[in-house]
Amino acid sequence: MVTDGSSDRPHEAAPTIVAPSPVQQAGGGGSGGGDLTQELLTSDWWSDALVAAAGIPVVDVPFVTLGGGIGSFVTVDYLRIAGVPTDRMRVLSDIDFPWQTYEYLTKVSQIPRPERIRSDSASRPDNIWGFPSYAVAEAIRDKSLAPLWQVLVEPIWADYYTPRAGMVFEGLERESKRIRYADMLVNGQVRMVRRRQGGGYFTILTPPDAKPARRVAFRSQFVHIAVGYPGLKFLPELQAFRTEHQDFYHVVSAYEDHEHVYDRLRVKPGVVLVRGGGIVSSRVLQRLMDDRANYQLSTQIVHLFRTYVSGPHGPNQWMRRKGGNGFAYQGFNYPKSVWGGQLKAKMRRLEGEQRATEYKLMGGTNTPWRRRWQRQMNQGRAEGWYRTMAGTVEQMKVRDDGMVVSMVKTGQGPGEIAADFVIDCTGLEADIAEHRVLADLLEHSGAGRNPVGRLDVERTFELRGTSSAPGVIYASGAATLGGYFPGVDTFLGLQIAAQEITDDLARRGFCRKIGPGRSVRQWLRWATNRQP
Amino acid sequence: MVPTLNGRIQTRILLLAVVGGLITLIIVPVLPGSAPLGDKYQNGFLVLLSVAVLGVLWELLYHLLMQWRWEKDWPTLFGLVEGIPEGVLIWVLLSAGAIPGIVGKVSGADFLIQFILVWLGVWLAANGPMRVPFIRWRFRGGRLV
Numbered sequence: 001m002v003t004d005g006s007s008d009r010p011h012e013a014a015p016t017i018v019a020p021s022p023v024q025q026a027g028g029g030g031s032g033g034g035d036l037t038q039e040l041l042t043s044d045w046w047s048d049a050l051v052a053a054a055g056i057p058v059v060d061v062p063f064v065t066l067g068g069g070i071g072s073f074v075t076v077d078y079l080r081i082a083g084v085p086t087d088r089m090r091v092l093s094d095i096d097f098p099w100q101t102y103e104y105l106t107k108v109s110q111i112p113r114p115e116r117i118r119s120d121s122a123s124r125p126d127n128i129w130g131f132p133s134y135a136v137a138e139a140i141r142d143k144s145l146a147p148l149w150q151v152l153v154e155p156i157w158a159d160y161y162t163p164r165a166g167m168v169f170e171g172l173e174r175e176s177k178r179i180r181y182a183d184m185l186v187n188g189q190v191r192m193v194r195r196r197q198g199g200g201y202f203t204i205l206t207p208p209d210a211k212p213a214r215r216v217a218f219r220s221q222f223v224h225i226a227v228g229y230p231g232l233k234f235l236p237e238l239q240a241f242r243t244e245h246q247d248f249y250h251v252v253s254a255y256e257d258h259e260h261v262y263d264r265l266r267v268k269p270g271v272v273l274v275r276g277g278g279i280v281s282s283r284v285l286q287r288l289m290d291d292r293a294n295y296q297l298s299t300q301i302v303h304l305f306r307t308y309v310s311g312p313h314g315p316n317q318w319m320r321r322k323g324g325n326g327f328a329y330q331g332f333n334y335p336k337s338v339w340g341g342q343l344k345a346k347m348r349r350l351e352g353e354q355r356a357t358e359y360k361l362m363g364g365t366n367t368p369w370r371r372r373w374q375r376q377m378n379q380g381r382a383e384g385w386y387r388t389m390a391g392t393v394e395q396m397k398v399r400d401d402g403m404v405v406s407m408v409k410t411g412q413g414p415g416e417i418a419a420d421f422v423i424d425c426t427g428l429e430a431d432i433a434e435h436r437v438l439a440d441l442l443e444h445s446g447a448g449r450n451p452v453g454r455l456d457v458e459r460t461f462e463l464r465g466t467s468s469a470p471g472v473i474y475a476s477g478a479a480t481l482g483g484y485f486p487g488v489d490t491f492l493g494l495q496i497a498a499q500e501i502t503d504d505l506a507r508r509g510f511c512r513k514i515g516p517g518r519s520v521r522q523w524l525r526w527a528t529n530r531q532p
Numbered sequence: 533m534v535p536t537l538n539g540r541i542q543t544r545i546l547l548l549a550v551v552g553g554l555i556t557l558i559i560v561p562v563l564p565g566s567a568p569l570g571d572k573y574q575n576g577f578l579v580l581l582s583v584a585v586l587g588v589l590w591e592l593l594y595h596l597l598m599q600w601r602w603e604k605d606w607p608t609l610f611g612l613v614e615g616i617p618e619g620v621l622i623w624v625l626l627s628a629g630a631i632p633g634i635v636g637k638v639s640g641a642d643f644l645i646q647f648i649l650v651w652l653g654v655w656l657a658a659n660g661p662m663r664v665p666f667i668r669w670r671f672r673g674g675r676l677v
Binding site (some may be wrong): 122128129130131132133136151152153154155156157203258314317318319320322330335336337339340341342343344345350395496499514516517519 | 533534535536537561599602603604605607608609612660661663664665666667668670671672673674
């Protein structure tokens with residue numbers, strides 16, 4: 001491995017949980033069959049002897065990250081740049097590459113590789129410096145000044161510049177090769193993390209195809225949890241409809257593959273009910289409207305908003321967000337200053353109810369105001385094939401002719417919408433306890449909830465209540481939304497979290513702090529595609 | 533970088549000192565004015581100092597204006613066009629002899645060349661390269677300390 005030399009090694013690192021060789025597997029010599037015993041399942045703290053008695057082999061490594069998505073990737077990327085060699089970290093994951101889940105979700109929600117995601121030019125998960133930004137990189141690659149002009153005049157005289165999904169994935173692929181991500185990846189299903197008597201943690205992994213279940217325990221000083229969204233939740237009436245009718249054809253989620261809807265509409269004209277007012281509904285509308293224009297279809301679109309935003313909204317003139325035609329408009333998931341400006345500084349100081357209130361003010365479903373989308377919707381409204389409604393659905397049923405009828409409660413009284421397809425774009429997220437690993441942390445490892453109900457983390461992203469000195473559990477990503485830093489479930493937010501975690505680990509002696517000199521040297525290595 | 537007030541001021545002072553100072557050092561000998569080099573340097577650095585000192589007051593105004601923006605951001609282009617009112621003010625003060633220490637008279641061409649190059653240099657540095665040595669800078673609203 002190419003490194004900056006021995007000076008990269010953390011001189012004061014003395015992890016107590018580490019075996020002589022950084023990654024070492026001890027055979028499961030116990031009498032157990034290598035599976036979890038009742039005693040292990042019920043104990044909050046595990047001893048080495050308890051794990052050995054179960055016959056579970058132990059792997060020693062100082063740092064493990066759970067998830068293996070973008071959150072794990074940017075964290076190990078930061079740590080690699082801070083000088084941590086690959087043999088001191090393991091990524092425990094059931095996916096093969098970090099952008100696998102993200103690419104699946106963007107693709108089914110109508111952002112294939114050539115389309116642009118909703119992310120800022122300088123939010124590069126493959127480049128901790130965000131320099132050169134995506135716009136500069138695209139300008140160089142395509143020999144075009146257009147991306148540069150767009151970032152210069154955004155957001156007033158042009159829409160925000162956003163990178164193509166394909167460009168993001170290509171960058172991640174390059175960076176994962178550069179930091180030798182594959183060397184750190186261990187495939188399998190993480191079952192739980194428990195505190196270890198004597199310090200640190202055991203993370204139980206079930207390798208693929210291990211039948212009967214035979215586990216592996218990773219014994220580490222540090223654990224990082226970035227398991228993403230706990231799960232998708234449907235609106236109650238949609239869930240009831242799908243359960244009762246076992247109909248996954250007419251009523252679909254935008255976060256699932258629903259290409260059959262667009263295929264059918266190309267063959268036979270139909271009515272589509274779109275639900276939700278966020279970015280995914282905008283994407284689905286774009287697809288329906290693009291197909292309508294490209295294939296001369298006569299698709300009718302009914303768009304149902306639960307909360308209909310008719311104009312600018314907010315408590316006062318210093319906190320007023322743009323809105324109209326049902327949508328709340330905002331360039332990105334959050335107001336831009338949560339990633340580094342005054343909102344970030346403000347939120348860092350707020351606790352409890354105050355923080356929850358502020359989240360509500362800046363949150364809520366929103367989507368960007370984009371010129372192309374506005375043109376399409378204006379045309380649809382003028383020609384009568386795109387209609388919006390405000391209300392909630394009480395019940396759904398199938399009519400004799402196969403149409404799905406939604407009984408809607410609106411401000412003007414009850415109504416009915418008959419549609420060939422219902423596309424749910426509400427994107428409700430399940431409670432964190434729906435995720436097995438997170439539920440186990442809440443139940444056995446002392447983790448708690450923050451003011452908005454997700455995992456409660458410190459400003460350093462240490463998971464409160466889970467300390468097992470000298471070990472620490474960190475958590476970042478969607479499961480920790482509601483903390484001192486609001487944008488945590490975004491590309492840039494994950495990098496901000498990774499920076500805080502790296503700085504905290506540097507204070508604990510696990511890696512070096514990235515100062516200006518190291519940062520410049522490492523950036524040069526990045527620019528020339530050399531290993532950290 | 534989305535600035536806080538403190539971050540705006542710190543970034544302005546650092547970039548004017550380092551990038552502005554370097555550009556001034558290089559550009560002054562080739563400016564068209566016929567004054568002795570020492571006088572030209574003195575005037576050049578006094579102009580730079582004025583941009584920094586008056587800039588702190590300008591930053592208060594920008595920060596106030598930013599409060600009307602929902603995002604509490606400051607688009608890239610704003611950072612560039614701020615240079616117009618700031619440049620005009622400095623020129624008015626220069627013409628009125630209100631900047632202390634200026635030797636003789638600074639010609640319009642000398643001022644324009646230096647001011648535009650310094651402004652562009654600082655603006656470009658703030659919009660990218662600054663993030664390379666200072667990886668925490670953009671997440672702290674432009675604060676360095």
